[in-house]
Amino acid sequence: HERTVRSRIAEATDADALRAIEREYLEKGGVVADLLASIPTLPPTERKAAGQGANALKRAVTEALESRRAALDGAQLEAELAAPDFDPTIPARPLDAGSLHPITQAARRLEEIFSSMGYHVLDGPEVELDHYNFEALNIPKDHPARDMQDTFFVSASGDRSDTSGALVMRTHTSPVQVRAMERLEPPFRAIAPGRVFRQETTDATHEHTFHQMEGLVVGDGISVAHLIGTMKTFLREVFERDLDVRLRPGYFPFVEPGFELDARCPFCESGCRVCKQSRWIELCPCGLVHPNVLRAGGIDPERYSGFAFGLGLSRLVMLRYGLDDIRHLMGADVRFLEQF
Numbered sequence: 572h573e574r575t576v577r578s579r580i581a582e583a584t585d586a587d588a589l590r591a592i593e594r595e596y597l598e599k600g601g602v603v604a605d606l607l608a609s610i611p612t613l614p615p616t617e618r619k620a621a622g623q624g625a626n627a628l629k630r631a632v633t634e635a636l637e638s639r640r641a642a643l644d645g646a647q648l649e650a651e652l653a654a655p656d657f658d659p660t661i662p663a664r665p666l667d668a669g670s671l672h673p674i675t676q677a678a679r680r681l682e683e684i685f686s687s688m689g690y691h692v693l694d695g696p697e698v699e700l701d702h703y704n705f706e707a708l709n710i711p712k713d714h715p716a717r718d719m720q721d722t723f724f725v726s727a728s729g730d731r732s733d734t735s736g737a738l739v740m741r742t743h744t745s746p747v748q749v750r751a752m753e754r755l756e757p758p759f760r761a762i763a764p765g766r767v768f769r770q771e772t773t774d775a776t777h778e779h780t781f782h783q784m785e786g787l788v789v790g791d792g793i794s795v796a797h798l799i800g801t802m803k804t805f806l807r808e809v810f811e812r813d814l815d816v817r818l819r820p821g822y823f824p825f826v827e828p829g830f831e832l833d834a835r836c837p838f839c840e841s842g843c844r845v846c847k848q849s850r851w852i853e854l855c856p857c858g859l860v861h862p863n864v865l866r867a868g869g870i871d872p873e874r875y876s877g878f879a880f881g882l883g884l885s886r887l888v889m890l891r892y893g894l895d896d897i898r899h900l901m902g903a904d905v906r907f908l909e910q911f
């Protein structure tokens with residue numbers, strides 16, 4: 572057997588012929604299997620030798636097939652390389668490589684910057700309790716400030732007529748402030764980037780699903796000076812230059828005093844639809860944490876104070892990369908995404 576099969580393998584000129592031999596000898600119902608199956612019919616003294624013979628044949632065929640296959644592949648490659656029309660200078664087809672979403676890239680950069688300043692990086696639920704999204708942030712039921720953010724309500728029972736309103740899609744990252752206060756002992760610093768949701772009519776600067784990054788610092792004698800210093804530092808880090816910003820009074824029930832930090836619109840040269848000629852883009856509301864919020868988080872406002880900010884992360888990414896429409900960000904268009 573062995574000599575015949577070896578010479579057949581040596582004479583085979585293509586992969587199909589080798590495959591046929593492999594089937595004939597090594598697979599179910601093949602020569603080796605038959606030999607093994609016949610062993611019990613032999614006189615006991617011959618069985619051992621027959622078994623060893625069958626296994627030796629199996630090994631020999633396997634090895635011969637393998638080396639003939641390698642030889643044929645090698646010869647084929649040689650032939651292709653030697654062909655007169657082979658051009659080794661043609662560039663290879665480029666590989667498709669994925670990339671991180673610009674929001675992810677920005678969030679990671681911010682996490683780096685703030686971690687280096689001693690901040691914890693926190694996460695919070697996107698489906699949030701009314702308590703954390705509103706109540707504990709000094710926005711009681713029927714407070715007019717609830718209308719500042721159009722809310723998607725979630726019914727726990729799945730019944731659309733369930734209007735208890737205990738669960739909402741979080742409208743901002745501020746609920747993480749209260750969750751952080753419950754978990755961490757002052758003094759502490761934390762940021763919390765994430766997705767937020769609002770029932771909004773979309774336009775170039777408004778999405779229904781967008782990203783914010785909350786910041787919270789609680790400690791001894793934290794003041795507006797700390798707040799402004801921190802804002803300037805991180806904006807300089809992100810934009811690698813001093814950004815034109817302005818601070819004006821702003822109202823949020825969970826801060827006192829509250830401010831709006833705006834960035835100069837970079838799209839304003841002619842007929843800008845991003846800031847609608849207002850020349851400024853609202854980027855990062857902020858302020859000193861309201862005593863009621865500290866209390867809701869279990870912190871004594873007589874003992875500690877803090878500042879908080881709610882960075883419009885999606886807007887920051889627009890400014891950073893010069894995007895003139897926020898809707899590209901959640902649009903999942905590969906032609907847009909592959910530019911990052």
Ligand code: FA5
Binds near residue numbers: 771853
């Ligand atoms: C808030 O959400 C407050 N929680 C921010 C805050 C935190 C204030 C801590 C004080 C202390 P506001 O609704 O303005 O505030 O949203 C914050 C930022 O998110 C805005 O400045 C803007 O940059 C961005 N933003 C708001 N609505 C949208 C939207 N529909 N699409 C994209 N970005 C938005």
